[in-house]
Amino acid sequence: MKFDFDWKPLLLAPILALVALPLTGSFSTWLTLTVAGLAMGMIIFIIASGLTLVFGLMDVLNFGHGVFIALGAFVASSVLGLMGDWTGSGELWRNLVAVFPAMLVAMAVAGAVGLAFERFIVRPVYGQHLKQILITMGGMIIGEELIKVIWGPAQIPLPLPEALRGSLFVADAAISKYRLLAVAVGVVVFGLLAWTLGRTKIGLLIRAGVQDREMVESLGYRIGRLFVGVFVVGSALAGLGGVMWGLFQQNLVPQMGAQVNVLIFIVIIIGGLGSTGGALIGALLVGLMTNYIGFLLPTLTQFASIFLMVAVLLWRPQGVYPVANR
C-alpha cells in the first residue's frame, strides 16, 4: 500500500482553496477564511475520528455516536464550572491547566459509558447492519434523555477561558486563538491515531483482525477484547470532540449530538468510511467549504457540505480512501 500511495485526494483541499481565492475578492479575507476553515476542519476531524474507528475497524454503524459527543461537552462544562478561578484568570497556562483536566474527565466518562454502550446496546447485533442502525438510534434517544435528566433540558453556556478568547493577526488575517489550540489538538489526535494503527503492535493486530479475524484469534490474540477497546477509544475521542465542539459553539444543548451527527456522517462518507486520513481530508474540505460558502452565499451554508459530498461521491462512489475488503 505504501508503494502506490493514492495522492490525488490530497490535492482536493488546495484545489478548493485556490478556486475560492478569486471569488472572495481580497487576499486577506481569503487567508482569514482559509485559516478559519482549516481550523474548523480540525475540530470536525476530532469529533469524527472516533466514529471512523468504530465504523471502519469494527464495522458497527453507530448512529448513537452523537451521544458521546454531547456527553463529553456536558461533562466538560461541569468540570470547567468547578474551576472558575482557573478559567477566569487571564493567564494562558492557568486556562490550559483548567481545559486539559476537563478534556481528560470528558474522555474518561465518555469512554466508560462507551464500554456500557458496547456491552448492552451493540454486542447483541454485531454483523447485522439494519439492527445496528435501529438499536443505536434507540441508544441515542436514551442517552439524550438521560443527559436531560442530569443537566436539564435547557441550553447551557460554555464560555471560553479568558486567554483563549480573541484573535491574533498574522499578515492581515485574523486567527482566533481557540482555533490554534484546536489545530494543535487535532494534529496530536491524528498523529497518535496514525502512529498507533500504522506503527505499533496493537495497531497491527487491529488491522489484521479487521482483515481476517479468525486467523488472528487462532494465533492466540483476543480480538474481541481488543475491539471493545477500539469502541471505548472511539467513544473517548467523541468525548474529546464534544469538548472541542462545545467550546467552539460556546453553547450546549442536549440535542447537539444529533445535530453534529449529520456533519460527521458527511465527513466520514467523503473519507471512505473508516479511513483516518480520509476523514481528515473530508473534515478539512467541509471546514473550508462551510467558511467560504458562509462568506459568499450565507443562505446556502447548510447545503455546502452536502454539495461537497455529492461531488466527491460522483467522483469516487466509495469515498476518497475506501477501506478495502468491505
Next chain:
Amino acid sequence: MFLKRLLSNDMPRSRLLALLLVVLFIALAFAPFIFPGVKALSVAAKVLVFVVLVASFDLLLGYTGIVSFAHTMFFGIGAYGIAISASRLGPNWGAVLLGLVASLAISLVLSFAIGLFSLRVRAIFFAMITLAVASAFQTLASQLSDFTGGEDGLTFKLPELISPSFEFSEEPFLGVSLDGRLLCYYLLFVAAVVLVLALLRIVNSPFGRVLQAIRENEFRAEAIGYRVVVYRTTAAVLSALFATLAGAMLAIWLRYNGPDTSLSFEIMIDVLLIVVIGGMGTIYGAAVGAVLFVVAQSYLQDLLRVGSEAASGLPWLAALLSPDRWLLWLGVLFVLSVYYFPTGIVGKLRARAAR
C-alpha cells in the same frame, strides 16, 4: 372471499391479531361516537395519519430493507403542499387538489433523484445521505419564510364543508354534533383505509415479492435477473408518494403546518420506533404499532405525571418519571424490543399462532 381479495390474500394469520385489527378498525371507524371530546378525536385523527405514514415507511424499511431518514421530508412536502396552496389560493377544493398534485409531483421528482443517485451506493451510505438531505430540507423550509411561513408555519382555511363551523344538521346524532369536523374525520378515515389497502395490494403483488427477495439477498435477486436498482428506486418513489399523501392528510386535519409539525427529526424517530415495535415487513404491524404509539404518546405523559408525583419523595426517581421524559421510556422499550421482539408485535403473534 371478498375479504380475502380486499386484503390481497394477506390474512392476519393469527386469531389474536385478527381480533386486535377488528377492534382497532371499529374503534377508529366509530371514534367520534365512542370517545367523546376534542382531544380523543384529535388523537384518533393523528392515528389515521400515522397509520398511513408508517405503513408507507414499512414498504421501504420492512419490505425492501432500505433505511431512509428522509421519510419525513416527503411527509412535510405533502403537508406544505396543502398549506401553501390553501393559504395562497383561498379555501376552495381546487386549491386543495392543486396542492396535492403539486406536492406529489415534487415528491416524485425528488425521491426519484435521491433514489437513482444513492441507491447505487451501499446501504449505509443511503441511510446517511438521506439523513443529510432531510436535515438540509428542514433548514430550507424554515429559511424560506416568505413561502413557508418560516418557523411560525402557516395557518390556513379549508373549504367550508370540512370546517368545524359548518353544520349540516341542527340535531346532534347520538350526542355528536354533525359538523364539518366530523366530515373531515371521515374523509381522513376513508383515505387511510384506501391507502392502507393499496399498500397491502402493492406488497402482495409480484412486485412486492421481488422487493422481499432483494431484502433477503440482493446478490441472488440480481443474479435471477431482476434489476435491483430499478426495483429499489420504484419502492423509494412509491413510499415517498404515500408519505406525501399522509402529510396532506395531516395538513387537512390541523389546518396548520410548520417545520416542527411535519418535518422534525423527532417524527422520523417516532416512525422508526413504530415500525420496529409493530413489526417490520408487515403492513398490519405498522397499523397496530401506530395506534399503540400515538395513544401512548398522547396519554403516557399523563400516566408519568401520576408516577412522578407519587415518587416526589425521591428526587432522582421523580426526575426520571417526569412527563417530559416519556421518550426515555420509549427508547428503553425500543432497545428491549429490538433485543427480545425483533419481529415486533405482529411477528410475535404470528409465530405464536403458527406453533
